[in-house]
Amino acid sequence: MNQSSLAAVSTFKLPVLPIPHSHPSRNCGNIDNLAIECHNMCYSITTKQGRLKPILKDCSLSIPSGQLWMLLGPNGSGKSTLLKIFAGLLNPNEGFLRVKKPRSFVFQNPDHQVVMPTVKDDVAFGLSKFNLTYDEIRSRVARALDAVGMYDYLQRPVQTLSGGQKQRVAIAGALAEACKVLLLDELTTFLDEADQVGVIKAVKNTLASSEEITALWVTHRLEELEYADGAVYMEEGKVIMHGDASSIMDFIEARQAAYIKQIYS
Numbered sequence: 001m002n003q004s005s006l007a008a009v010s011t012f013k014l015p016v017l018p019i020p021h022s023h024p025s026r027n028c029g030n031i032d033n034l035a036i037e038c039h040n041m042c043y044s045i046t047t048k049q050g051r052l053k054p055i056l057k058d059c060s061l062s063i064p065s066g067q068l069w070m071l072l073g074p075n076g077s078g079k080s081t082l083l084k085i086f087a088g089l090l091n092p093n094e095g096f097l098r099v100k101k102p103r104s105f106v107f108q109n110p111d112h113q114v115v116m117p118t119v120k121d122d123v124a125f126g127l128s129k130f131n132l133t134y135d136e137i138r139s140r141v142a143r144a145l146d147a148v149g150m151y152d153y154l155q156r157p158v159q160t161l162s163g164g165q166k167q168r169v170a171i172a173g174a175l176a177e178a179c180k181v182l183l184l185d186e187l188t189t190f191l192d193e194a195d196q197v198g199v200i201k202a203v204k205n206t207l208a209s210s211e212e213i214t215a216l217w218v219t220h221r222l223e224e225l226e227y228a229d230g231a232v233y234m235e236e237g238k239v240i241m242h243g244d245a246s247s248i249m250d251f252i253e254a255r256q257a258a259y260i261k262q263i264y265s
């Protein structure tokens with residue numbers, strides 16, 4: 001597996017290469033088996049000068065339930081914007097969108113999300129809105145922490161955790177709320193290798209424990225594709241390709257190779 005990172009090329013403009021047919025057919029599967037589906041979705045912002053600036057252009061993709069998908073692309077290609085739309089934090093201007101609910105967004109910096117003094121309190125924090133008994137809360141917190149391999153840390157003060165452990169607690173918080181779609185924004189950017197692998201494996205184990213949960217993971221690290229069932233590749237606000245992880249890996253590597261050939265020729 002090529003260990004190169006997209007970040008290495010992300011500040012450069014890749015050459016325009018022919019794009020293989022990549023848009024999903026509307027008949028790509030049973031609609032109930034799709035966790036995320038969008039067709040011709042557009043998102044624009046209004047600039048201070050009152051002009052419309054397109055951020056996402058005609059994005060179409062479908063992600064089956066129960067799978068881990070990665071979302072890749074150079075800086076500024078629209079990954080975080082797309083993820084925020086899937087999370088319901090932004091609204092598209094045009095197009096069709098369907099995301100299974102409940103859904104949860106996990107931020108890049110866990111300090112923005114893990115806020116309670118102990119691990120168990122933090123995971124229980126979002127459950128107050130559900131009118132659950134004490135025993136139900138305790139059982140949900142235990143199951144969620146078990147799924148991300150953090151059960152032994154139940155009583156730990158959160159400030160004693162590593163970045164990767166905090167990420168896993170943030171994911172457990174989403175699981176405790178019975179979320180069906182996990183939207184994960186560059187969780188491993190600031191982590192060392194051990195924490196990086198720990199967080200990815202926690203997500204994989206979570207998905208293995210329930211066919212109901214789907215995860216979409218934004219990353220710059222091409223090597224993380226090894227853990228994915230599928231992937232989406234974006235450039236300049238467009239979904240260029242989506243499908244099985246190895247095809248996306250081949251596509252990105254070919255694009256990088258063509259770019260390097262172009263600058264040295």
Ligand SMILES: Nc1ncnc2c1ncn2[C@@H]1O[C@H](COP(=O)(O)OP(=O)(O)OP(=O)(O)O)[C@@H](O)[C@H]1O
Nearest residue numbers: 045053055073074075076077078079080081082220
């Ligand atoms: N509120 C906003 N106002 C102006 N421009 C915006 C706004 N939100 C996003 N953009 C622009 O839209 C484009 C896509 O941004 P986005 O953050 O989604 O990209 P990204 O692929 O997640 O980038 P990165 O990998 O650097 O995090 C960028 O050019 C960004 O500057």
